[in-house]
Amino acid sequence: MNKLKVGIIGSGNIGTDLMYKIERCDSLEMSVMVGIDPDSEGLKRAQDAGYTVISNGIDGLMKQLDLVDIVFDATSAYAHKAHSDLLTAAGKKVIDLTPAAIGPFTVPPVNLKANFESSNVNMVTCGGQATIPIVYAISRIVPVEYAEIVATVASKSAGPGTRANIDEFTHTTARAIEVVGGAEKGKAIIILNPAEPPVIMRDTVNALIKDKNFDEAAVIASIEKMVTDVQEYVPGYRLRGAPQFDGQRVSVFLEVEGAGDFFPAYSGNLDIMTAAAAKVANEMAKELLATKA
Amino acid sequence: MEKKSFEILDVTLRDGSHSMSHAFTPQQVRETARGLDAAGVRYFEVSHGDGLGGSSLQYGLSAHDELKLIEIAADECKQAEVSVLLIPGIGVKGDLQDAVKAGAKMVRVATHVTEADVAAQHIALGRELGLKTVGFLMMSHMASVEKIVEQAKLFESYGAEVIYVTDSAGYMLPQDVTNRISALKQSVGCEIGFHGHNNLSMAMANTVAAVEAGATFIDGSLRALGAGSGNTQTEVMVAVLERLGYQTGIDFYKIMDVANDVVAKYMPRPQEISGSSLIMGYSGVYSSFLLHTQVAAKRFGVDERDILVELGRIKAIGGQEDLIYDVAQRLAVQI
Numbered sequence: 001m002n003k004l005k006v007g008i009i010g011s012g013n014i015g016t017d018l019m020y021k022i023e024r025c026d027s028l029e030m031s032v033m034v035g036i037d038p039d040s041e042g043l044k045r046a047q048d049a050g051y052t053v054i055s056n057g058i059d060g061l062m063k064q065l066d067l068v069d070i071v072f073d074a075t076s077a078y079a080h081k082a083h084s085d086l087l088t089a090a091g092k093k094v095i096d097l098t099p100a101a102i103g104p105f106t107v108p109p110v111n112l113k114a115n116f117e118s119s120n121v122n123m124v125t126c127g128g129q130a131t132i133p134i135v136y137a138i139s140r141i142v143p144v145e146y147a148e149i150v151a152t153v154a155s156k157s158a159g160p161g162t163r164a165n166i167d168e169f170t171h172t173t174a175r176a177i178e179v180v181g182g183a184e185k186g187k188a189i190i191i192l193n194p195a196e197p198p199v200i201m202r203d204t205v206n207a208l209i210k211d212k213n214f215d216e217a218a219v220i221a222s223i224e225k226m227v228t229d230v231q232e233y234v235p236g237y238r239l240r241g242a243p244q245f246d247g248q249r250v251s252v253f254l255e256v257e258g259a260g261d262f263f264p265a266y267s268g269n270l271d272i273m274t275a276a277a278a279k280v281a282n283e284m285a286k287e288l289l290a291t292k293a
Numbered sequence: 294m295e296k297k298s299f300e301i302l303d304v305t306l307r308d309g310s311h312s313m314s315h316a317f318t319p320q321q322v323r324e325t326a327r328g329l330d331a332a333g334v335r336y337f338e339v340s341h342g343d344g345l346g347g348s349s350l351q352y353g354l355s356a357h358d359e360l361k362l363i364e365i366a367a368d369e370c371k372q373a374e375v376s377v378l379l380i381p382g383i384g385v386k387g388d389l390q391d392a393v394k395a396g397a398k399m400v401r402v403a404t405h406v407t408e409a410d411v412a413a414q415h416i417a418l419g420r421e422l423g424l425k426t427v428g429f430l431m432m433s434h435m436a437s438v439e440k441i442v443e444q445a446k447l448f449e450s451y452g453a454e455v456i457y458v459t460d461s462a463g464y465m466l467p468q469d470v471t472n473r474i475s476a477l478k479q480s481v482g483c484e485i486g487f488h489g490h491n492n493l494s495m496a497m498a499n500t501v502a503a504v505e506a507g508a509t510f511i512d513g514s515l516r517a518l519g520a521g522s523g524n525t526q527t528e529v530m531v532a533v534l535e536r537l538g539y540q541t542g543i544d545f546y547k548i549m550d551v552a553n554d555v556v557a558k559y560m561p562r563p564q565e566i567s568g569s570s571l572i573m574g575y576s577g578v579y580s581s582f583l584l585h586t587q588v589a590a591k592r593f594g595v596d597e598r599d600i601l602v603e604l605g606r607i608k609a610i611g612g613q614e615d616l617i618y619d620v621a622q623r624l625a626v627q628i
Binding site for chain 2: 146148150152155160163164166167170171187189190191192193194195199202204206208240241244249251253
């Protein structure tokens with residue numbers, strides 16, 4: 001057996017899209033989809049694909065724990081705490097896609113392997129996954145005094161959870177810009193744009209570099225390298241134009257086109273979240289399987 | 294003399310922040326607040342142009358801490374009350390709690406006209422803190438009357454006491470205002486407000502249309518100091534409404550004094566309708582993009598009107614200032 005078994009709690013948009021990402025991971029085996037609505041699209045699709053389906057939530061999963069090694073939580077920050085307590089007590093690894101931020105933040109191209117020991121790993125936010133790699137790409141070359149990100153997503157791709165938790169989005173993202181991105185101070189702004197046809201996720205990173213003199217070419221090279229690193233798991237991640245320098249200020253414009261698994265391609269915000277979570281779990285599985293062997 | 298049926302809310306110290314590049318000084322705020330209070334204005338707004346927490350590289354860093362400015366303004370109030378703007382996604386609940394400690398008594402929670410449901414927790418907090426709580430539908434020209442009614446009902450369900458139709462782009466014509474305000478009057482129980490911009494020289498006509506359709510909160514700014522070509526000019530609005538037979542409760546000479554002796558002295562430029570602000574009104578672009586567009590046009594060597602037309606075409610909404618640089622950069626490559 002060279003794969004770890006995966007359970008997904010939350011059969012909504014994120015959970016369903018994640019299912020398709022898991023199917024493409026070489027060290028993960030999609031096993032169980034857990035929801036609370038037997039008629040949900042996500043549970044139906046999981047059933048059709050031949051996976052075990054549980055429609056009475058975490059209680060149902062707790063009775064069939066042997067079916068999972070790693071559990072993704074794609075429910076809500078509020079529900080996550082209880083899920084995490086139960087699962088980690090049972091020795092399962094938990095990957096948190098809500099903004100609950102109980103476990104350490106993970107952004108794959110920055111600290112992919114840093115938190116494998118942790119029983120709960122948090123995936124920050126969609127805006128964080130899209131921008132923190134760039135903040136880090138700058139801060140690994142020159143100290144960054146302040147970094148601010150602006151994430152613009154299509155209204156249609158922001159579900160009720162995101163809308164109700166808009167303050168949590170800004171708090172969690174800002175904190176992760178500091179903790180993972182390496183900026184001394186972080187700030188996050190999110191904008192929901194209702195234009196039709198829906199707009200592709202756009203992100204802007206504005207950073208203030210601490211030193212007056214720095215190697216502009218090295219910063220650009222670092223950003224470009226980072227973009228290719230993210231493209232490994234999100235092929236539609238790209239720069240829009242060259243990074244702009246104005247004194248100590250750097251501005252980087254990005255666009256994130258999704259893979260179009262369950263969501264339309266404009267929802268790069270959702271895609272980058274599920275792709276990053278799948279990547280973390282897959283690498284974690286590799287390491288766990290290697291130590292077991 | 295029965296016709297006093299509305300409140301004039303002055304936004305000089307908030308919308309004017311855009312024109313001042315977010316650099317109001319404590320002295321300017323103190324003198325303006327004192328003049329507004331003395332003239333009998335009941336509510337006036339003090340915040341970064343993009344609301345609490347707006348100080349950023351994206352919108353412009355505040356030269357002075359906005360909480361300090363709110364405190365100074367509140368300190369000058371004998372009868373008036375200070376309002377603050379909060380745009381969810383930019384500002385957070387903690388910012389509002391801080392503003393209340395600094396003396397704010399009213400909050401206007403602003404969302405794009407179709408996105409009212411991001412504001413539920415902020416409106417609830419406003420009520421919980423005992424503030425006069427307002428829902429502010431920005432870029433109201435971009436939605437149909439039915440959509441505005443649906444979104445206003447959401448605001449009302451969260452606890453908003455007043456709902457604003459906000460013509461952020463200065464795009465609306467009087468009939469657009471009449472249609473929206475009348476529909477809201479029929480379908481929601483709370484009070485209705487109107488906030489205009491003068492990009493098409495329609496701010497005053499739209500204000501009159503709003504009042505006649507039943508709006509009971511009307512925004513203005515002294516000497517029209519505000520984003521784009523500015524807002525409905527407060528002191529002129531007092532004169533016009535008095536002529537129409539309304540009693541505004543505002544001392545005409547005193548409001549003229551604060552406009553001309555205080556605000557006019559610190560305005561960086563007159564609020565005239567320039568080529569760019571005219572394009573904004575014509576193509577429906579968010580008024581606070583004006584100065585950012587001028588900077589981007591210079592930087593990339595392109596015509597600012599081309600940037601604005603493109604922003605209108607791709608349906609940019611409030612807050613997307615980063616898109617200006619993106620568009621300017623792309624236009625520069627095409628040249």
